[in-house]
Amino acid sequence: MSLLDASTTAAALPYPRLVQAVEALLRDDDVQVPARLVHPLPSGGSLFVMPATDTRLAVVKLITFVPDNPSHGRPAIHGDVIVFDARSGLRRCVLDGPTVTARRTAAVTVAAARRLAACPAGPLLIVGAGVQGRAHLEAFVTALGVQQVSIASRNTQSAAALAAHAAALGARARVVDEPNAALADHPLVVSCTTAHGVVLDASPRRDAFVAAIGAFTPQMIEWAPAVVRAIAADGTIVVDTRDADHEAGDLLQAGVDVAAWPTLGDVIRDTPLWRQQQGKRPVFFKSCGWAGWDLAAARCAVPPLAHAADGRSG
Template sequence: MLHLDANRIHGLADYPGLVNALKTMNRQGVDIIDRMLLSQPAKTQGQNDWLLLPAWSFDRYFGIKLVSVFPENPRRDLPAVQGLYALFEGRNGGAIATLDGAALTLVKTAANSAMASDLLSRRDAAVLLVCGGGALAPHLIAAHCAVRPISRVLWWNRRPETLDPAPLRARGLPVEIATDLAAAVAAADIVSTATRATMPIVEGGWLKPGCHLDLVGGYLPEMREADDAAFRRAPRHYVDARLTTVGVAGDVCTPLAAGLAQEGDLIDMFQLNRGERPGRQDNLEITWFKSGGGGHEDLAVAQYLYERHIGAN
């Protein structure tokens, strides 16, 4: 059986192709998706999580991602996110490939944000701010730059000394370290957050007209990256999937619980890609997007990577 390791996945992962694969999946839909989260209290604080994310497109492909999130691992020089993806052929049920789960998660999550940006951010968006110093941040920078004419990249982290822009600059990406978060948000056409924040780091009053807000990091109810003011400033609110955001992610469930919107008001990426609900209406509108992930996205990306590998061999 084929195995795609991390190096092969990163070699195959072109962001324009991945964005198109995700758009196609959202237009076609999947027949079954589910989500299971198992957790263990960590020894110091917080918790270790194990996510099981299956999805099935009948007669095409089905698969499952098993991914662990151990936040204390970087202190042991280990990645916080690790896992495995198993891909099956949909016509006969045969197991055809495994993929490195951490690498798949990185490129899928970045491509998902780029897809939402391609549909929602201003076409002339030139300044990107990425918040967070984890493994995902460089991939978000590369993915956003692949779909918009970004001429300036601001990169912020609570500990700026941990950021290394040199590899990104070597690829021609115009990255600079930002230390004043409020000023960086105010300058940005796209704000992309990939943190484990439990208190909002982005204030709505900082967002400039026309900005696209891409909330990626929080995947639990107690996690939140943007405040109520940011939610109120957007006329519509977009999520990639209801299964992984409503009642799951703090940036969605907290404003809903406060009565700032109703669940039916949310627009998911299935609806947006099919033209069933509206996108950005003008260049001054602030667009608000929450990425929760999901097995359907992993399946679309695993299928794309598998077929691209087969086609190249």
């Protein structure tokens, strides 16, 4: 059994391969994902218990999310992803939970952008320069080849650090002061703040692909309800999974009938629900998280051939 730290977990989850694993998982009828348990903590945070299985692996992610931790110099997310052999029940490895969460979330966004974005090469606007901002920067640069990035954050030091990281990856990067004004120049937009109030209240471009990552509970919101309603009327909304029906704060607070819109799985499988929405722009992709994405990460970290050999050896 292997215990992988943050850097080793990241090395086991290269973005191009992780994007492929996400898409493959959505085509796999053997994947089972029970409802996740979210238990409140006295600090105002939450404990998440998220299981998922297929015919080969069983995973459970145990993480805590405490939104005000960054103000005290601590990461907002702590925890682990435990990976088991689905047949023998043996524990195969333990992955670093925050690293898995960051990388699989960004990989899901890239999988959506590959199918839905009119201009997948960018330029890209990232709103929020935290962990998810960094993960999405790396994923879009390494898996989609984006070369021009703008970064907006209320924390100017974090924005400057992320711009420097983009330059180290070979992309041209700049910091922008006002994200609403920058929307007009960017066909790719990722909002990944932890805000509980509106951050973006301007309309994206007609050809925009917007990935709204930050508001993953009904109480959270990044995009103004009027903007979301306008996209619903004139464009396309896609959610990561049906869990978004009761979790997607941006959509719920806008009064959108979330269940009427397709999931990323519908897009990958080309279902009738998705086909009736094709051709409408802009696209608003709402991601709330799902244990299936953690299972996709586990598939990357525990390759089938190595797994089979381990199983034969007992």
